[in-house]
Amino acid sequence: MASKNVLAELKDFADCIQTNASLAPFTQLKMGGPAEVLILPRTLDELSAVLKRCFDQQLRFRILGSGGNVLVHDEGVKGIVLRLAAPAFTQISTNGSRLKAGCGATLAAVIANATHHGLAGLETLVGLPGTIGGALLLNAGDRTSDIGQFVRRVEVLDNQASVQMREHDELRFTSTGTILDDPVLLSAEFDLEPERPESIVKRLRKSWIQFKATQPFSYQSAARIFKNPAGLNAAVLIEQTGLIGTKVGAAIVSDRNPNYIVVEPGAFARDVLRLIDLIRTRVHERFHLELELAISVW
């Protein structure tokens, strides 16, 4: 049940609020408890007003994209979870070689739109679950390219809930994410390369095959768990501990890529957390290294 004071502070937004709302359908692992309050703002003004209220009343909030990088505790999440799923936040448009996308749009939709308009560059991200917001924050990609290299500007809500534009020179994308620390990413503009859609589709097919080869594809629910330590590969380290295939409850270390945990139906977040602890302990015992979580635990 949502605590009375949170709901009282949000009573003006009753039309876009759900209490005790299940988050499992909105995460890739499809597990975990409910959000105390889930808000789906319908317009930028509504989002900005909610955010302002959160700041003024010191209410904790989080933004959920497509939950590719989030593990929700079985007990659920206290406070507010915001989803930018309304059309106001998922629009995609092109102008010459520039593509603009709302941060609630999925990578899949953006890649499809870019391909349709003959704009190349984002092909290596094909298959990756995620919204533009989550992908920007984590600088999603593989070893060959990442989303950050195509970003020209990002529109955000700052910590006064005001719209700001972060230009190319202020953005720095690294192998683990970005320095953007604004509370909400609203939209991004990408500079892409004009190319014949047929040639882009050919590359997309190739990238898709390569992506699938590294994925635990026979499981619907999976998550990439650890960051690669500097100069090392987390999957290789985990493989060398002999934990491939190890199962805790219904959570399993993937044999396709040991840096993924895959889950069978009926798994709990606590199974995944226990498996994470086991992997970290074994890697530490063997290599004296602390694996850092890539996934956020809510």
Ligand SMILES: Cc1cc2nc3c(=O)[nH]c(=O)nc-3n(C[C@H](O)[C@H](O)[C@H](O)COP(=O)(O)OP(=O)(O)OC[C@H]3O[C@@H](n4cnc5c(N)ncnc54)[C@H](O)[C@@H]3O)c2cc1C
């Ligand atoms: C099977 C599988 C394979 C994957 N493979 C890869 C891979 O090859 N390469 C890779 O880089 N990643 C990979 N990932 C991780 C993940 O898919 C990506 O990092 C993705 O970009 C996360 O986007 P999301 O929308 O799901 O973000 P979420 O998981 O929903 O959120 C991630 C973080 O971003 C924040 N956030 C989301 N949207 C916004 C916003 N609009 N404003 C502010 N903050 C926001 C959230 O609060 C959270 O802190 C994989 C994940 C899975 C499940």
